Amino acid sequence: MTSLLLILPLAGFILANLPAGRAFRRMCIVLPLVLSAVQVLLTLFPKASWWTAGNAAGLSLGFLRIDGISMLMLLAIGLVVFASSLISTATVRDERKNRSFVNLVLLSLLGMNGVVMVTDIFTLYVFLEIVSVCSFVLIALQREQAMFEGAFKYVVLSAVATMLMLTSIGILFLCAGGTSFTDLSSMIARNHADYTVVFAILMFIVGLFIKGGIIPFHGWLPDAYSSAAAPVSILLAGIVTKVSGVYTLIRLVVEVFGATPKTSQVLLFMGALSIVAGALAALGQKDFKRMLAYSSISQVGYIILSLGAGGALGIAGAVFHLFNHTIFKTQLFINAAAVEAQTGSRDLDAMGGLASRMPVTGATSVVALLSAAGIPPLAGFWSKLVIVVALWKAGHPVYLAVAVLASLLTLAYFLVLQRKVFFGTVAPGCDSVKEAGWRITGPSVAFSLIIIAVGVAVPFLLDTILLPIGRML
Amino acid sequence: MLLMILLTLLVGIGFYAVLSKTLLKAAIGLGAVSAALTVLLFSMDSPLAAVFELSVCAGLITVIFVSVISMTKAAAPRDQKEAEPNHYLKYLPLLATGAIVFCAMRYWLGDAPVAQATVTAGVDVRHALWDLRGTDVFAQLAVLFSGVSGVIVLFKELKHDE
Amino acid sequence: MMEKMMLLAVGIPFIFGVGALMLPKYAREAATMLATVLNLVLCVRMYDQEAMLSLPWGGYGMLFELRQYHFSSFILAAAAGFGFLISLYSLYFMRNRDKGNQFYAYLLLSLGMVNGAVLANNLVLMLFFWEGLLGTIFGFIAIGHREAFRSAVKAFILIGVSDVLMMAGIGMTGLLAGTLTMSAIHLPLTSAASCAAFLLLAVGATSKAGSLPFHSWIPDAATDAPLPFMALMPAALEKLLGIYFLARITLDLYALQKGSAMSVILMTLGVVTILVAVMMALVQKDFKRLLSYHAISQVGYMILGIGTAVPVGIVGGIFHMINHAMYKSCLFLTGGSVESQTGSTDLAKLGGIGRRMPITFICFIVAAAAISGVPPFNGFFSKELVYDGALECHWLFYAGALLGSFLTAASFLKLGHAAFLGRNDALSTRVKEAPLGMLVPMVVIAGGCVLFGVANQLPIDNLIVPIIGAQRAAGHHFSGAPENIFLVIMTVTVLLAAYVNHMYGVGRTGNGVGAVDHIHYAPVFHPIYECAEKRLFDPYDIGMTLVQGIARLAWRIDRANDWLYNVAAVKTALYLSCSVRRLHNGSYAVYIVWTVVGAVFLCIYMNA
Structure with missing residues (x-):
C-alpha cells in the first residue's frame, strides 16, 4: 500500500484538471490538504497494518521500501505540504493561480514521497527531477521579475547538479552492473580506493550539495527563497531542499557510499563552513526571508556536520536535526508569510513592534527562534545536544567548538530579527496592521505546539525512535 | 579518434547554440547537438539509444521549436543594434581549463582498474522498461505532467492578457 | 533536665530579643528585664553542673553539641550577671533616646549568642554563635548616631577578618584531629600545621577579646555607639568569650608548653598590646576613648598570663579576665552617668563634678584603683599572679608589664583629675547625681571589685583553679597574699612613681588634662603620636x-x-x-x- 502514497497524488492531479464545472474545480483546491493530512495521520501510526497490506498481492511498484527514517520524512513532508497548501488558499488570491499551485504541489508531493521511499539510484534521480521541475515553476508562479531571476538561478545550478548526478550514476552503473542500492554498495565496498569510483561518488555528493544548498554551492538559495511567493517559500525551505539535498545525502552516504574517513572529513569541513558562513551572512541581512534563507544554509551545515561525525549517534543527530529544522524553519517562513501578507513588505528596517499587533505570530516566532538557537527544553536543543555529543565521541574537538560557538551567532541574528520585527515600538507604517487570518496563524500555532511537544517528549523518544534510526542505517 | 572529433564538435555546436543571437539559430543549434550525440551513441554501440535520441530530440523537438518560432515576429531592429556583440574569444580560458581538466581526468581515470560489469546485453526492451523499471516509467509520467503544468503556468496567461 | 536548661539558656535571650524588636516601649523594657532575670536565674541554677547534649545538625561531624562543665558554667553565670546589670543600667540610659527597640534586641541577641558560644562543644557550632556577634555588634554601633555607620562597617570588617582567620584555624584543627567535637580534641603542638592552626585560633580568640592587631574599631565604637554597649560588649562579654576560648585552646585543644615558640609568640603579643594601647590611652582627650584603649591594653595582661603556660600565669590571666570585666564595666558605667548628667565626655569640658556626683566618683576611684593594681583591690592580686608567671619565663616580659602598669596608673590619675577634680564653674552648679537605677549596677560591681580583692580565695579557689585542673594546680598556692615579696615592692614603687609623675604633670600644665603632656610631647613620642592621630598605623x-x-x-x-x-x-x-x-x-x-x-x-x- 505504500505505492498509494505515489498513486494518489497523481490521481488527484488528474482529477483537478478534468474539464468539469467550476464548483467541482473549486472543490479540488482542497485536494493537497486532504492528501497531506491523510499522510500525516498514517505516519503517526507506523505499526498499522496499512503499511504492509497489499505488498504480497503484487500491487506495489517496485523499488519501494519504508524504514524508520522514511517514515519520519513522510511525516515531515505531509506536515509541510499541509501548511503550504493552507497558506496558499489565504495568500494566493487569483483562483487560476491557486489551481496551478495545487497541480504543482500535488506533483511535488508525489516526487518527494518517491524520493524518500526508493531503493534504486536512478529512480531516485528521476523523482528528484520531478521535485526540481515543480520547484522551478512554483518559484516563478506569480511571474514577477525577482521570481524569474530566482527561478532562473535555480534552474541553471540545478542543471549543473543534474549533470553531475547523471555522470556519477553512469560511472557507477558502469562499474556495478546495476543501479540498486545493494548492488552499488557492494561494488563500492570492494573498490572504495579506486580513483574512478571515488570520482563518481564525489560528483554525486557535489550534485547533492548544490541541491541542498551547502556553501560554496549555494548560490541559488537566497534569491530563490526570498523572491518566491509565501507558500512556495514554505514548501521550498521546509521540505524541498531537505528532501532533495540533505535527506538524499544522508541516505546515500550511509547506505551506498560508505562513510570512509575522507568522506567524513569532507562532510565535516563543508558542514562547518556552511554553519559559519551562513550565520555570518545572515547577520547582515535586511530582508526577512533572505535572512531566513541564510539561516537555512547554516542549519543544514549542522546536519552535514553531524553526518560527518558518523556513528549511530551522528546519524541520529542528523536525522533529528533535519526533522527539527523542517519544523522550525517552516514555522518561521509561515510567520514571514503572515508579516508579508499584513504589512506588504519584507524590509526589516521598515518594521517594528509587530508583537503588539500580531501576538500569535510574535509568540510562535519566539518559540521557533528558541528552538533554532538550541534553548532547552525545545526540540532544537536536543538535536544540537545529540550533534555535539556525536562530535565529541567521534573525536573532533575543533568542529565541536565551531558548532557550539556558531549557536551563539544563530541566537544573535535571530534576536536581531525578533527585535527589528516584533519587539520595540510600533513602526510608523505598521499602525493599522492586524493579525493574519486563521489560515496562516492556525498552522503557525500547530507547528509551535509540535516544537514544544517534541522538545518535552524527546527524553522519552530518544531510545525508542531516534537511536534505532541511527543504528538502522 | 572519431570519439574525439565528435566530442569536440558537440561542444563547439553547443557553444554556438547558447551564444547565438536569434532564437531560430539557437533551436537549429540544439538540433545539431542532438544529431552529433546520435552519431556518438551509434559509434558507442547502442543503436536503440541513438534511435530514440534522433527521433525524439533531433526530430520532434527541433521541429516543434522551429515551427513555433516561425510563428513569431522578429524583434524591432532597434533592439538588435544595441545588443552587445558576443566575443567568442572571452570564453577561451574556459575552453583551456576544460581541456586541461579533461586531460588530467583521462590521465588519472584512464587506467580504469575497476572491473566493468557487463550489462546483460540483449534484454528485451519491453521487459526492461515495464518490469524491471516500472517505477521509473511512472515517475517519468509525473515529470511529463509537471513539465506540462509548468508550461501552462508560465505561458497560459499570456494568451488571455493579449 | 540539664539539657533542657542548656537549650533554654541559649533560646530564651533569642526569643526575647526578637520580641523586643516588635514590642512597644514599656513592654519591651519589661521583657528585657524579664529575660535577663530569667537568664541569670537559669545560669546560677546551672552553675557547676555537668551535662552534655548532642543533636544531629549539619553532616560531616558538625553536630549540635552543648557541654556544660565548670568553666563554661562559670562564664555563663558571669555573662548572665553582667547582662542583668547592664540591662538595668540601660533602662535609665536609653530612656530618652530613640531606636530603643533595636538596642534591646541586639542586647538580648548578643547575650544569646554568647550563651551559645560558651556552651557549644562543637567547633562549627561555636563558630556559628561567635560569628553571630558580628551582626549584633554592627547593629549596636550603627544605632548610635547618624555617622556611626562608618565605625560599624569598620568593626564589621575587622571582626569579620579575624573571624575568617579563626574559621581557617577551626578547619585545620578539625582536619588534624579528625573530629569537630571540642571535648574530644587534644593535639600536641609539634608539627607546623598544628602550630599554624593554633596561631590562627589564638589570633581569632584574642581579636575577639580586643587585642592587637584587630583592635582599632573599639575606640571608634566608643565614641559612636551608645554607652551601655561599650560597658557590655568590649568590656565584659567579649573579654569573657575571647579569653574563655583562648584558655580552652591552650589548655584543652592544644597542649601549650612553657618556653615553646608558641608561648613566646603569645606573650610577646600580650606585652605589645599592653604597651601600645596604654601609650595611646595616655594621650586621649575623651573619657570613653581613653577607657576603650585601656580595655585593649588590659587584654594584653590576660594574653600574657595565659601565654606563659605556667599554672600561676594561667590562673592570673583568667582571674584578670573576670576582674577586668568587673572594673572595666564599672568604669564605663561611671562614664555613662557622667555623659548622661553633663551631656559631654570631652575631658577639656569636664571637671569639678566630683563633689556633685559623689557616688559616681567613689565607684570611679574604686575601679580605677583596681585597674591600676592598687592593693587590696582585685586588680592587684591578678596582676601579681601574672607578673609571677611572666617572671618565670623571662624578665623582659615582666618589665614590659610593669611599664604598662605605670602608664595605666598615670593615665587614670589624669582621667580622674580631669573629670572629677579641679574647678569648672559651668558644670559645677547644674549637675546632679545620676538616678538610682544607674547607680545600683555601678555600686554592685564596685563592691564586687572590693570583694574579689579582699577575699580573693573565693574566686580563685572556687572558680578558677578547677579550670586548670587538679594536676596542674598541685603544689601551688594562688590565693591570699602574693608569695613573691619582690613583686609587691616593685608594684608599689611603680604606683608611687606614677603618682609623682602625675603631680609633676599637673604642676607643669596647671590642670588635670595636661597631666601627661610631658610624655605626649616628648621628642621621640611626639612624631609617633602625630602619626597615630592621623591613623597612619591603623591596620584598618x-x-x-x-x-x-x-x-x-x-x-x-x-x-x-x-x-x-x-x-x-x-x-x-x-x-x-x-x-x-x-x-x-x-x-x-x-x-x-x-x-x-x-x-x-x-x-x-x-x-x-
Missing part, C-alpha cells in the same frame, strides 16, 4: 587603601572584559558578515564558478 585604614587599589584594578579588568564582549566580538562578527555579503553579488556566473572551484578542490582532496 591601611587595609582599606589596599582594598581600594584592588577594587580599581578589578574594575579595569571588568571594563576590558566588557570591551571584549561588547565591542571586539560584535565588530568582528559584523565585519565578517559584511565581507560575506559583499561576496554574494547576485551574478550567477560567479556562483557557478564557485561551484566548479569547490568541486575541483574536493576532487583533489578526495583523490590525493
Whole structure:
C-alpha cells in the first residue's frame, strides 16, 4: 500500500484538471490538504497494518521500501505540504493561480514521497527531477521579475547538479552492473580506493550539495527563497531542499557510499563552513526571508556536520536535526508569510513592534527562534545536544567548538530579527496592521505546539525512535 | 579518434547554440547537438539509444521549436543594434581549463582498474522498461505532467492578457 | 533536665530579643528585664553542673553539641550577671533616646549568642554563635548616631577578618584531629600545621577579646555607639568569650608548653598590646576613648598570663579576665552617668563634678584603683599572679608589664583629675547625681571589685583553679597574699612613681588634662603620636587603601572584559558578515564558478 502514497497524488492531479464545472474545480483546491493530512495521520501510526497490506498481492511498484527514517520524512513532508497548501488558499488570491499551485504541489508531493521511499539510484534521480521541475515553476508562479531571476538561478545550478548526478550514476552503473542500492554498495565496498569510483561518488555528493544548498554551492538559495511567493517559500525551505539535498545525502552516504574517513572529513569541513558562513551572512541581512534563507544554509551545515561525525549517534543527530529544522524553519517562513501578507513588505528596517499587533505570530516566532538557537527544553536543543555529543565521541574537538560557538551567532541574528520585527515600538507604517487570518496563524500555532511537544517528549523518544534510526542505517 | 572529433564538435555546436543571437539559430543549434550525440551513441554501440535520441530530440523537438518560432515576429531592429556583440574569444580560458581538466581526468581515470560489469546485453526492451523499471516509467509520467503544468503556468496567461 | 536548661539558656535571650524588636516601649523594657532575670536565674541554677547534649545538625561531624562543665558554667553565670546589670543600667540610659527597640534586641541577641558560644562543644557550632556577634555588634554601633555607620562597617570588617582567620584555624584543627567535637580534641603542638592552626585560633580568640592587631574599631565604637554597649560588649562579654576560648585552646585543644615558640609568640603579643594601647590611652582627650584603649591594653595582661603556660600565669590571666570585666564595666558605667548628667565626655569640658556626683566618683576611684593594681583591690592580686608567671619565663616580659602598669596608673590619675577634680564653674552648679537605677549596677560591681580583692580565695579557689585542673594546680598556692615579696615592692614603687609623675604633670600644665603632656610631647613620642592621630598605623585604614587599589584594578579588568564582549566580538562578527555579503553579488556566473572551484578542490582532496 505504500505505492498509494505515489498513486494518489497523481490521481488527484488528474482529477483537478478534468474539464468539469467550476464548483467541482473549486472543490479540488482542497485536494493537497486532504492528501497531506491523510499522510500525516498514517505516519503517526507506523505499526498499522496499512503499511504492509497489499505488498504480497503484487500491487506495489517496485523499488519501494519504508524504514524508520522514511517514515519520519513522510511525516515531515505531509506536515509541510499541509501548511503550504493552507497558506496558499489565504495568500494566493487569483483562483487560476491557486489551481496551478495545487497541480504543482500535488506533483511535488508525489516526487518527494518517491524520493524518500526508493531503493534504486536512478529512480531516485528521476523523482528528484520531478521535485526540481515543480520547484522551478512554483518559484516563478506569480511571474514577477525577482521570481524569474530566482527561478532562473535555480534552474541553471540545478542543471549543473543534474549533470553531475547523471555522470556519477553512469560511472557507477558502469562499474556495478546495476543501479540498486545493494548492488552499488557492494561494488563500492570492494573498490572504495579506486580513483574512478571515488570520482563518481564525489560528483554525486557535489550534485547533492548544490541541491541542498551547502556553501560554496549555494548560490541559488537566497534569491530563490526570498523572491518566491509565501507558500512556495514554505514548501521550498521546509521540505524541498531537505528532501532533495540533505535527506538524499544522508541516505546515500550511509547506505551506498560508505562513510570512509575522507568522506567524513569532507562532510565535516563543508558542514562547518556552511554553519559559519551562513550565520555570518545572515547577520547582515535586511530582508526577512533572505535572512531566513541564510539561516537555512547554516542549519543544514549542522546536519552535514553531524553526518560527518558518523556513528549511530551522528546519524541520529542528523536525522533529528533535519526533522527539527523542517519544523522550525517552516514555522518561521509561515510567520514571514503572515508579516508579508499584513504589512506588504519584507524590509526589516521598515518594521517594528509587530508583537503588539500580531501576538500569535510574535509568540510562535519566539518559540521557533528558541528552538533554532538550541534553548532547552525545545526540540532544537536536543538535536544540537545529540550533534555535539556525536562530535565529541567521534573525536573532533575543533568542529565541536565551531558548532557550539556558531549557536551563539544563530541566537544573535535571530534576536536581531525578533527585535527589528516584533519587539520595540510600533513602526510608523505598521499602525493599522492586524493579525493574519486563521489560515496562516492556525498552522503557525500547530507547528509551535509540535516544537514544544517534541522538545518535552524527546527524553522519552530518544531510545525508542531516534537511536534505532541511527543504528538502522 | 572519431570519439574525439565528435566530442569536440558537440561542444563547439553547443557553444554556438547558447551564444547565438536569434532564437531560430539557437533551436537549429540544439538540433545539431542532438544529431552529433546520435552519431556518438551509434559509434558507442547502442543503436536503440541513438534511435530514440534522433527521433525524439533531433526530430520532434527541433521541429516543434522551429515551427513555433516561425510563428513569431522578429524583434524591432532597434533592439538588435544595441545588443552587445558576443566575443567568442572571452570564453577561451574556459575552453583551456576544460581541456586541461579533461586531460588530467583521462590521465588519472584512464587506467580504469575497476572491473566493468557487463550489462546483460540483449534484454528485451519491453521487459526492461515495464518490469524491471516500472517505477521509473511512472515517475517519468509525473515529470511529463509537471513539465506540462509548468508550461501552462508560465505561458497560459499570456494568451488571455493579449 | 540539664539539657533542657542548656537549650533554654541559649533560646530564651533569642526569643526575647526578637520580641523586643516588635514590642512597644514599656513592654519591651519589661521583657528585657524579664529575660535577663530569667537568664541569670537559669545560669546560677546551672552553675557547676555537668551535662552534655548532642543533636544531629549539619553532616560531616558538625553536630549540635552543648557541654556544660565548670568553666563554661562559670562564664555563663558571669555573662548572665553582667547582662542583668547592664540591662538595668540601660533602662535609665536609653530612656530618652530613640531606636530603643533595636538596642534591646541586639542586647538580648548578643547575650544569646554568647550563651551559645560558651556552651557549644562543637567547633562549627561555636563558630556559628561567635560569628553571630558580628551582626549584633554592627547593629549596636550603627544605632548610635547618624555617622556611626562608618565605625560599624569598620568593626564589621575587622571582626569579620579575624573571624575568617579563626574559621581557617577551626578547619585545620578539625582536619588534624579528625573530629569537630571540642571535648574530644587534644593535639600536641609539634608539627607546623598544628602550630599554624593554633596561631590562627589564638589570633581569632584574642581579636575577639580586643587585642592587637584587630583592635582599632573599639575606640571608634566608643565614641559612636551608645554607652551601655561599650560597658557590655568590649568590656565584659567579649573579654569573657575571647579569653574563655583562648584558655580552652591552650589548655584543652592544644597542649601549650612553657618556653615553646608558641608561648613566646603569645606573650610577646600580650606585652605589645599592653604597651601600645596604654601609650595611646595616655594621650586621649575623651573619657570613653581613653577607657576603650585601656580595655585593649588590659587584654594584653590576660594574653600574657595565659601565654606563659605556667599554672600561676594561667590562673592570673583568667582571674584578670573576670576582674577586668568587673572594673572595666564599672568604669564605663561611671562614664555613662557622667555623659548622661553633663551631656559631654570631652575631658577639656569636664571637671569639678566630683563633689556633685559623689557616688559616681567613689565607684570611679574604686575601679580605677583596681585597674591600676592598687592593693587590696582585685586588680592587684591578678596582676601579681601574672607578673609571677611572666617572671618565670623571662624578665623582659615582666618589665614590659610593669611599664604598662605605670602608664595605666598615670593615665587614670589624669582621667580622674580631669573629670572629677579641679574647678569648672559651668558644670559645677547644674549637675546632679545620676538616678538610682544607674547607680545600683555601678555600686554592685564596685563592691564586687572590693570583694574579689579582699577575699580573693573565693574566686580563685572556687572558680578558677578547677579550670586548670587538679594536676596542674598541685603544689601551688594562688590565693591570699602574693608569695613573691619582690613583686609587691616593685608594684608599689611603680604606683608611687606614677603618682609623682602625675603631680609633676599637673604642676607643669596647671590642670588635670595636661597631666601627661610631658610624655605626649616628648621628642621621640611626639612624631609617633602625630602619626597615630592621623591613623597612619591603623591596620584598618591601611587595609582599606589596599582594598581600594584592588577594587580599581578589578574594575579595569571588568571594563576590558566588557570591551571584549561588547565591542571586539560584535565588530568582528559584523565585519565578517559584511565581507560575506559583499561576496554574494547576485551574478550567477560567479556562483557557478564557485561551484566548479569547490568541486575541483574536493576532487583533489578526495583523490590525493
